[in-house]
Amino acid sequence: MASNDSDRRPLIGLPTYSERARFGHWDVDAAILPRTYVDMTERAGGIPILLPPGATARPELVARLDGLILTGGADLDPARYDATPHPETRSRPDRDELEFGLLALAREAGLPVLAICRGLQLVNVALGGTLHQHLPDVLGHADHSRTPGVFGVTTVRTTPDSRVAAIVGPELKAHCHHHQAIDILAPDLTAAAHAADGTIEAVEARTGPFLIGVQWHPEENSADRRLVRALVEQAAAYGRERSR
Numbered sequence: 001m002a003s004n005d006s007d008r009r010p011l012i013g014l015p016t017y018s019e020r021a022r023f024g025h026w027d028v029d030a031a032i033l034p035r036t037y038v039d040m041t042e043r044a045g046g047i048p049i050l051l052p053p054g055a056t057a058r059p060e061l062v063a064r065l066d067g068l069i070l071t072g073g074a075d076l077d078p079a080r081y082d083a084t085p086h087p088e089t090r091s092r093p094d095r096d097e098l099e100f101g102l103l104a105l106a107r108e109a110g111l112p113v114l115a116i117c118r119g120l121q122l123v124n125v126a127l128g129g130t131l132h133q134h135l136p137d138v139l140g141h142a143d144h145s146r147t148p149g150v151f152g153v154t155t156v157r158t159t160p161d162s163r164v165a166a167i168v169g170p171e172l173k174a175h176c177h178h179h180q181a182i183d184i185l186a187p188d189l190t191a192a193a194h195a196a197d198g199t200i201e202a203v204e205a206r207t208g209p210f211l212i213g214v215q216w217h218p219e220e221n222s223a224d225r226r227l228v229r230a231l232v233e234q235a236a237a238y239g240r241e242r243s244r
Helices: 035-043 093-109 118-126 135-139 163-168 226-242
Strands: 011-015 017-023 026-032 047-051 067-070 113-116 152-158 171-176 189-195 200-205 211-214
Touching: 011 035, 011 093, 011 226, 017 093, 035 047, 035 226, 067 093, 067 118, 067 226, 093 113, 093 118, 113 118, 113 226, 118 200, 118 211, 152 163, 152 200, 163 189, 163 200, 163 211, 163 226, 189 211, 211 226
Parallel strands: 011 047, 011 067, 067 113, 113 211
Antiparallel strands: 017 026, 152 171, 152 189, 189 200, 200 211
């Protein structure tokens, strides 16, 4: 019996990245992504599809997806926004190539997108914005990345009447670990949340398909699936419309 399209779980693409990894007897180059992204997507009702690093962004790949999560990780290459690298910037241009291409194709296809941490920064740069390369130089504190390898909790207030506010409410405790953030906001985006020090913590597209970016890591809070569920709901609707 054929499955009902209304029961079909949407396919959500998640870019991975290349790192040296050890497991069992092996110490090898691997395509990896923290398991929390996979679990978050599954629990929200989606099917996670891990996208390999170094691949080429192709229309036929995006055509098989119902939604895209731009995942966190290393800094963007400052050349993308005409800046000189800061001594603390650690970029991965090979990863940039795939993910800038994926975003462009996703927007062209109308694919719903949720961008997380690095993903938010990529969206802002791709749409014409710039970044602060090292927030401690700007803010005078390192509260957004206090301890290496540990997520801190930042109180974030959302912008009234924004899409983000409709999803998560007026305030939330966000799991953060970032030393970069938006400087000049891209013209096609609007700021949807801020930290107490003024750092932009979420953005959304002014027009067009679902596009939300958050500077925090929703995958690190298994008790709060609201943002990812919102993406999955949009992706399910996209998939149903595409299959008509």
